[in-house]
Amino acid sequence: MPRRRVTQADVAALIGVSQATVSFVLSGRTPSGVRISAETRQRVLDAIRITGYSANPVAQRLAGGHNQILGVFTYETTFPSGGRDFYGPFLIGIEHAAEQIGVDLLLFTSARVVEGSRRLATSGWQRLGIADGCLLLGQHEEQAELQHLLDTNYPFVFVGRRESEGGRLPYVGADYLSGTRRAVLRAADLGHRRIGYVGARTSDQPTRDRLAGYQAAMVDRGLHPSYIESADTVSAAAQIAEQSLSAVLLAPENGPDELRLALSEMRIRVPEDLSVLLLGQPHHRLPGPTRWSGFTIPREQMGSRALLLLSHLAGTSYAGIPSPGGPALGGGRTDPDLHQLLDCTDVAGETLVPPNGRGGAGTLTRSSTILEPKRTHA
Template identity: 30%
Template sequence: MARATVRDVARATGLSIATVSRVLNGQANVAEHTRELVLRTVAGLGAQAPRARGAKPAGPICVRCPYPLTDYFGLIVTSVVETLALHHRQVVLSAGTSAQRASVLPGLASRSDVAGAVLILPPEPAEELVRLRDRRFPYVVVDPRTELPRDVASVSAAHFAGARRLMAHLVELGHRRIGIIGGPEDWQAGDGRMAGYAAALSDVGVLPSAELLRHVDEPTTENGYLVARDLLDLADRPTALVAFNDKMAVGALRAARERGLDVPRDLSVAGFDDLDLSRATQPELTTVRQPLQEMGRMAVTLLMRLLDRHELEALHVELATELVVRASTGPVPRG
């Protein structure tokens, strides 16, 4: 893609080169309507905004994770913070469910006290992330909720490949009637995993059954229990259950136990994430390991390169997952 020059933008807007430069360098002494005019013009030219030259922006990094910092999110945030410390960067943390109600993104580019951001599963619509990019604020998304433009840096796990390998494992054990306890329907991770499950089933000529597919708004242990209970009460119940994460798989184990089903003799159960929780169940959970800490480290590496004004070619980075087979999955029940 061609790169616009400051002169091109100045000519198109009728502004001075100095004013355009101030906007593109993120300086605060520019009227907001002038800033928006320059950014709209850059976008209209069908080109990338020119990168400012000079020293790496100093200051803390905003780490936004609007969820409770337990297990999954806690591992990512801890890794991000520890890696930033290696780069001698302090952290401005926006975390917890109350942070979901805070409007953080629109003001980030105007803040003089932060140099960049790591955004973990941001709940904001993609349009807000694009606007932040257009203002040339450096940030990296970890585990994006929705599909992002190619030029927004992100790090995630290989959800499709991990889900396909997990389903292939169950198929190899003879399972064909497999219940899927899915997560929120608007999460990109869920889309990738569903595609992976479907691909493995199609390899043996099986189409996913709508009767055996359920989604929840929040992937909690309780919701996993409630959905598993409904699936196991079907007249023709599934021989295996695959949950969106390990927490919901734990709920599925509870539902199976209440119905007197032995896992894995009567029912196989599998999760996703490989949290410590997966090794604390009875039996221990078969699951897919996500490299959560490496996702945090990689996000910081990409952000540091953005702050150094490097050109990034691999902007959407997917890290490999690993199938971990434990005692909660076994051959399909006979009869």
């Protein structure tokens, strides 16, 4: 049979003192006029050790204290499967920051993932009270839930840029817009004129930022945007050839290795015939030696900075810990920037080269039949 949780009353009964005495010893604060001898204090500590008593964090919070516990909630499955490890680097950065400031992490996983996403409301808002604040990660957030957290003044930080009414929502994100714009300009500076965007044009904030950067750079250079939204790599490769593109920007949800294989079936070589730039680390990769051009997302740094910001908002920061966006926290501390965008890191790689002078991938075909994938026979 499962053992019930040991309470302060159990500890008090074991050594014949009041529950208030146990509470005073645990808190380290004794009210005026109350004296607890060193012998009694030691007996309480020994009883706590023997019984394995641990304080109830929810009760501590209700008493007005801080638990030194910060939560992490992901809208999608947290742990990787099938080679996908999107959250791993974020969690590494979060853990490093937690060690630095001396707080524990609580991963909220009780809500089931339904149709690729989970909801805070499903697991019960009360669970959030266990933690002093919570980090939120994911692509499929529920706006009503975020608004509820804002309305109730619950401390939270979103890992990733998110817009909100009045700019009240705190976040630490990656500057996808600037990174994507630089990627276009890098290709254009090498002579590319037919530069396409490969990826779904969905409404999530990262996609909107990448598309805005792509469109702004194309307009800046007087180039015509080309969009390829097919999730199927064979179809995407066919559209790249059909549009005679010489360079493409690849959104992270698309696998560069799979696209390269599909292109090779059409006698289109990367990078000789088609330059490819990645707009962040792909969600999943096939093992291989290719050093892809583009940019990387500072995921570990985002996780670390987000936890430091959350610690400040939740009031759990220690003096001397650098405030994200300001001087040291503690005495005389200043409020940090609630909206932080970190620069993406450009990667030279080996898949961006000058155009081959033959007009793009489509000019490699002698007839429309080459656009069909090469068929093999068992």
